[in-house]
């Protein structure tokens with residue numbers, strides 16, 4: 599499968615975001631959902647508004663990753679050969695993703711606006727499975743915003759302190775099932791992202807959805823809304839700091 603990354607650029611966004619609607623086939627989607635569902639229950643972390651799997655493991659308190667390969671089903675066919683053909687992680691320190699978060703959202707669930715922070719190389723590649731969902735991008739609150747709104751005077755990693763006028767999303771991206779969304783650079787560092795806790799995504803159209811022209815199908819959204827169904831995302835990242843077990847043991851032993 600050949601992809602032209604420039605043709606996939608979401609031009610309405612500040613640098614850089616790319617959207618590929620047909621990134622995986624329906625069979626690959628079914629197979630990946632089966633793999634996600636068949637993971638042993640302790641693999642899931644149940645959060646109040648979604649559940650989450652972390653591969654190969656959660657980061658340490660100092661935001662490091664304990665070196666360990668990703669399982670084969672998260673590597674092929676997504677990293678090898680597709681990401682490699684796109685060369686998206688070529689400038690990342692490990693030349694490829696070493697960490698995957700899997701989020702599952704039931705209708706009505708979402709994720710508060712946040713930034714992913716400095717533990718990762720500033721690039722996220724998200725594969726969507728099962729159903730569409732809208733990702734919202736927000737201005738980061740400035741120090742002035744936070745002071746005006748009585749929040750601690752520190753530009754934050756969440757929406758606390760965003761004035762009401764800025765609390766509306768600045769941009770909205772519709773992620774179809776089987777699509778790939780790549781966000782990187784300023785988009786990663788300068789904006790917050792989140793998913794609304796709603797059972798319907800509404801006000802959809804070319805005026806509000808910045809990747810409207812790149813969608814595989816626009817027909818299902820002509821009415822301007824759809825009912826949410828269970829949507830699963832695989833988010834691929836490169837954790838900057840990786841420690842090997844040998845070094846960790848040395849560290850624990852004080853040598």
Ligand SMILES: O=C(O)CCC(=O)C(=O)O
Pocket residue numbers: 699701709714724733791792831833
């Ligand atoms: O599920 C998604 O597309 C977004 C997930 C997300 O925001 C995150 O993992 O930080």
